[in-house]
Each structure stands twice: as C-alpha cells, then as structure tokens.
Amino acid sequence: MKAPALHQAGGYLGVVCGALAMYGSFAITANSVFGRVVAPLGSRS
Amino acid sequence: MPDTPAPAANPAALGLVGFGLTTVLLSLTNAGVLPAGGEAVVMPMALAYGGLIQIIAGLLEFRLGNTFGMTAFLSYGAFWWWFALLGILGKLGLIDLSGAGPTVGVALILWGVLLPHLLAAVRGLHDVVGHPPASWPGGRR
Numbered sequence: 001m002k003a004p005a006l007h008q009a010g011g012y013l014g015v016v017c018g019a020l021a022m023y024g025s026f027a028i029t030a031n032s033v034f035g036r037v038v039a040p041l042g043s044r045s
Numbered sequence: 046m047p048d049t050p051a052p053a054a055n056p057a058a059l060g061l062v063g064f065g066l067t068t069v070l071l072s073l074t075n076a077g078v079l080p081a082g083g084e085a086v087v088m089p090m091a092l093a094y095g096g097l098i099q100i101i102a103g104l105l106e107f108r109l110g111n112t113f114g115m116t117a118f119l120s121y122g123a124f125w126w127w128f129a130l131l132g133i134l135g136k137l138g139l140i141d142l143s144g145a146g147p148t149v150g151v152a153l154i155l156w157g158v159l160l161p162h163l164l165a166a167v168r169g170l171h172d173v174v175g176h177p178p179a180s181w182p183g184g185r186r
Contacts, residue, residue: 007075014072021065028058 053109060102060118067095067125088129096125117163124156 027039067090074083099122106114131149134140142149 011076018065018068025062
C-alpha cells in the first residue's frame with residue numbers, strides 16, 4: 001500500500017471515528033433532554 | 046435542611062462532540078474529500094474547539110471523579126493543541142522541522158500507544174464509546 005493510499009484510508013477511518021464520537025455526544029444530549037432513551041448507547045457491561 | 050448538591054451535567058457530551066467534529070473535518074481533508082489546503086481551516090478549529098473544549102470537558106470529568114474521562118479528554122485536547130501548534134508554528138517558520146526526520150511519526154506512534162492504554166480501561170462504559178464489536182480482537186458482546 002502506497003503512502004497516499006494509507007493517508008486516504010486513515011482519513012476515512014477518522015471520519016468514521018469522529019462520526020461515532022458525534023453520535024455519542026448527540027445520544028447523551030438527546031437522552032438527557034428527553035429524560036428517556038431516544039438514541040441508544042448500548043448497555044453498561 | 047441539608048444541602049443537596051445540584052445534579053451534574055455529563056461532560057462527555059461536550060468532550061465527544063469537540064473531538065468528533067474536529068476529527069471529521071481533518072479526516073475529510075486527509076481522505077481527499079476536501080482539498081489539502083483545507084487544513085488551514087482545521088488548525089484554528091483544533092485550538093478553538095477540539096483542543097479547548099476537550100480540555101474543559103476533562104477538567105469537568107475530574108470534578109465527577111471520572112479518571113477515564115479526565116485522562117482521555119485532557120490528553121486528546123492537548124493532542125489537538127500540539128497538532129495545531131506544530132502546523133501553525135512550522136508554517137510561520139517559528140520552529141524548524143527540516144531536521145526532525147522521523148520524529149513527527151514517532152510522536153504520532155506515541156499518541157497511538159495511548160489508545161490501547163485507554164481501550165484497556167473502557168470495558169465498563171457504554172457500547173458506543175465502550176467495548177469494540179465481537180468481531181474485533183478483544184471484542185465481546
């Protein structure tokens with residue numbers, strides 16, 4: 001794999017990672033405002 | 046009448062969006078979706094949002110006694126400051142990176158070491174920010 005391809009793959013991985021973090025924030029915010037689960041975060045282990 | 050402490054807000058909502066939004070913007074330039082010159086837009090956002098907001102969130106996690114949140118948000122907040130300072134000071138010629146060789150790469154690998162360090166502690170958290178899918182090494186459901 002050439003470096004530019006790795007760079008691009010890392011970029012897409014970063015988009016997924018950042019989007020997951022944004023969903024986590026959205027879920028915590030929305031669940032807190034509505035006082036119930038509107039965006040699931042999964043159970044605590 | 047005894048003092049009852051006011052309910053605390055969850056700082057993770059703040060820290061996660063500070064991390065996530067800045068990461069998505071930088072990654073869109075790395076993926077080639079946005080032009081490489083867009084990094085000039087990412088640098089100030091890394092200071093003003095990704096860095097600053099996560100540092101505030103980390104300090105608020107400290108107040109809640111959340112060691113994981115404190116370590117993760119303060120570390121990644123400082124990461125964004127380092128990343129932006131490296132880019133801005135390098136561009137301005139205030140620091141000379143021409144002789145750095147692989148040092149930037151090694152620094153990024155050291156930041157990568159922090160990830161399994163945090164993942165090792167993450168089992169007690171919610172699925173979304175917690176354990177990886179069962180298909181991943183170390184994952185379970």
